[in-house]
Amino acid sequence: MNIVLVTPARPSARAGNWHTAARWARLLRDAGHRVRTVSEWEGDTGPRADLMLALHARRSAASIRRWAAATPRRPLIVALTGTDLYRDIRTSRAAQHSLALADRLLVLQELGAQALPRRFRGKTRVVYQSAPGVRPARPRADAFEVCVSGHLRAEKDPFRTAAALAHLPPASRIRVLHAGAALAPAYARQARAWQEREPRYRWFGELSHPRALALLARARLLVMSSRLEGGANVVSEALVAGVPVIASRIAGNVGMLGRDYAGYYPVGNTRALARLLRRAEQDPGFYRKLAMQCRLRRRLVTPARERAALVAVLRELRSQP
Numbered sequence: 001m002n003i004v005l006v007t008p009a010r011p012s013a014r015a016g017n018w019h020t021a022a023r024w025a026r027l028l029r030d031a032g033h034r035v036r037t038v039s040e041w042e043g044d045t046g047p048r049a050d051l052m053l054a055l056h057a058r059r060s061a062a063s064i065r066r067w068a069a070a071t072p073r074r075p076l077i078v079a080l081t082g083t084d085l086y087r088d089i090r091t092s093r094a095a096q097h098s099l100a101l102a103d104r105l106l107v108l109q110e111l112g113a114q115a116l117p118r119r120f121r122g123k124t125r126v127v128y129q130s131a132p133g134v135r136p137a138r139p140r141a142d143a144f145e146v147c148v149s150g151h152l153r154a155e156k157d158p159f160r161t162a163a164a165l166a167h168l169p170p171a172s173r174i175r176v177l178h179a180g181a182a183l184a185p186a187y188a189r190q191a192r193a194w195q196e197r198e199p200r201y202r203w204f205g206e207l208s209h210p211r212a213l214a215l216l217a218r219a220r221l222l223v224m225s226s227r228l229e230g231g232a233n234v235v236s237e238a239l240v241a242g243v244p245v246i247a248s249r250i251a252g253n254v255g256m257l258g259r260d261y262a263g264y265y266p267v268g269n270t271r272a273l274a275r276l277l278r279r280a281e282q283d284p285g286f287y288r289k290l291a292m293q294c295r296l297r298r299r300l301v302t303p304a305r306e307r308a309a310l311v312a313v314l315r316e317l318r319s320q321p
Helices: 016-030 061-070 082-091 093-101 160-167 185-197 209-218 233-241 251-257 270-282 284-301 303-319
Strands: 002-006 034-038 051-055 076-079 104-107 124-126 144-149 174-179 201-205 221-224 245-248
Touching (some): 002 016, 016 034, 061 093, 082 093, 160 270, 174 209, 174 270, 185 201, 221 233, 221 270, 245 251, 245 284, 270 284
Parallel strands (some): 002 051, 076 104, 104 124, 144 174
């Protein structure tokens, strides 16, 4: 099939949506399809596209609307981000219209469909994001390094782990390594201020993807502190790297790690996060439990499984009259 893949994220942004689009394009090409990636669709300017796959119901709404109007008999797939699922579809008419126009909706973790109105759940499919093989690195013996990976913006609650350090005893060996671009100058100022007053916190700023993976691979834990998340790819990367996760108890994290996972804390609760960090540092049995539960989820995030899930959706649409 000729597929046009719409993503509003720019390659230079190194945002999660752009990584998802680039990986899906590669997986679909590996499956024998031809894929053209655009930031906006304004009509077929080259070979006729047989199908549109659009990331983001609200931000890609104009392309989705044009495709549905111009090519009503050609399939349309809309992949839903965290801001779509847990914010925009409640308030944005453009996002709501995208849901109605789509032939299939994709969510990135098993609880995603529950955020949708019931009438749309039957056409919703789960596609877990995969991660490349990440070779675990030897952790530092003189520190218990904790990785936070994600751009600095409100949805990520980016300084929650830094704040938790104040609730740890001086004897704790926990050190927080934070990778992510400041998406506004105020966030950069806050990150530098945290570094000045908390010597156990280090902000690296934006790193290339290989460097961010290397930072994760050497850590003892990943903290995913988000207030809103569709299904973070960095959690997939941690599962592949064998790095246990401490996560806020939100649907996007529970859908990735499972309802019975032992490493959740109430979103925004700094003291509860600090208690979990200290327990992971001090209690080998608890740490092994987190690691074992993460190993059991690793099978969900293989490239082969992600490709098969995408191809299965295409096959469904192709078989429809």
